[in-house]
Amino acid sequence: MDKNQIPNFVKACIIEVKKGNDDDEMVLEKLEELE
């Protein structure tokens, strides 16, 4: 997994958290999108 993607990954997750999607499934989905 590309470590350079970390800031983008975190930003994408935070956008979801702000929308109220703050569960583990959202994080795992975003992780799969990177692979």
Place this chain on the structure above:
Amino acid sequence: MKLELQNIGGIVKEKVELKEGLNAVTAPNAMGKTSFITALKVAVLSEKEIKDNTRFLNDFANSGFVEIDGKNRTIRRHGNELGVVGKPVFNINSKSQLVFAEPDNEFLDDVIKGRDIGDFIEGFSDAKHYKKFLESGFYDASKEIRRTLVELNDKVRNRSELQKEHTASKKELDKLEKELDKLKPQKEKIDATAFGKKTQEKKQLDEKVKEIKDRMNEIKGNIGYNSKELPKLKKEVSDSQKEIDKFDTHSAEKKIEEYKKEIEKNEELVEQVRGELSNIKLQIRNVEGAENLNMDICSECGRPYDEKQRRKRKAELYKSQGIKNKELEEYNSKIKITKIEMDNLRVETDRILFDLTGDVKTKSNTITECEKQIREWQGEQERRSKDLEKFNEKLKELKKDLDMKSQTIIEKYDDANDKVGVAQAKTKQFEISINDLTEIEKEFELVKARDDFLKDVKVYAEQEIKRMKDAVKTLFNKRISEVYNLLGFKNFDSISIDEGYNIVVRRKGKMQNIDRLATSERVTIGVIVMLAGKEEYLPDFPFFILDEITTAYDPVRFSKIINYIKDKTLYTIVSTFSPSGDKIKVEAKL
């Protein structure tokens, strides 16, 4: 600026006009001042911040509002919560701690008491979103991935051991195969001779003998089982037969006929009693009819009929009706019991005549079959014993012809061949396990990459949180010093937020935590920190609210602060207590 309030806190209805500059809000009691500050909070706090504060709404009302220059914000009671209609009149993005200097302000309280204000610093920046992300779904996902990783790790960690065992097994197999190869030419040579052929024959015979022995064992088992079952079956048949013989069909049929007759007799009696009953009922109706019509002649015989006689007759008829009803019940009950007895006898007859007899027949057939089978097996046993004897004789003959040397080579070869077979199976099993492990390792690598990635994400997010907090801290520190200097206070060389997010002061070259200072100094610094924050984050927000409690410590010092705020903020609101008067008043001076 015009403010209109309705049903906010303790205020039912109020209109207030604020002037630019200082506004001293005076009220006769603490509730009035608090309600005025509450009104400003209703105007600017977020829905989430208002929701749980039911005290914002007057206890006797279900809705209230604040209107600032025509812009309305309404709150409504919804069960144990408050609902909000309308957007904030001014947007302060959950930074009310920077503009409401009052006892309820937790940020001001923490500053004054010299506590860690890291959480507030975090709240003033995006760091709060990063923290929320780390503490919710991210935490759960990391935990789940770690758990999977540990599970897979348990499976893959014995790879080297498995590999070692596989290599050893392969080595052993190579060795055994080489030994077999060495024996092969000698074995082939022996196979080609007449002796070799005889050896093959012996091998086949050995197999046949084994086969016969197995079959004989099987037969022995079958005979044993059937011999054990036969006596049981025979006893069951004999018991059933005894029961059938004992049962007298003729008497049973006779008894059933008797039951039928008994039922018929009772049914006739029932009919008879029913007739009598209907006659009695008719007579009762006649007597009661005559009674209702006040007739004095008997409807049956036409003779004169007085009231006494009628009552006597009626009583007699009801008595007869009771007796007949009882008789009817008795006969019906007799019919019911006789029917049950007849049915039971029929069931018993059926059981003996059909079920038991059928069972005896089936079991007798089984016994015959079983005995026949045993005889067959015994015959087979005899035949096979003879075959076995014959084959053993042949084997003896063959063994005479075998020389010891060739026999040893063949035995050695067979032994080596068996060992190769076992070693091949073992090696194959290791290969399958290693192959399965390769798949698991691939999954392990993937999960490990995710785990590593999430660990780095955590480090990155924590660094970002620290960076953002430090940026906020730096901004605060710059502003605090500026405001402090502009106010013209000289007590300290500097005031700043330190690494642990505590407010510290430098006095005569020495650093001191704020909690060592006098209350008036601490409150001054608290308000200065708030002002620094407001100037940085809410420069256009038109209010700065000071509660009397914050200003009362040192009036001289606070008049300087208020003068400073007046120049920076449109409306400086200071709430003060007024012992006289019955309503809120706004004045331009304290």
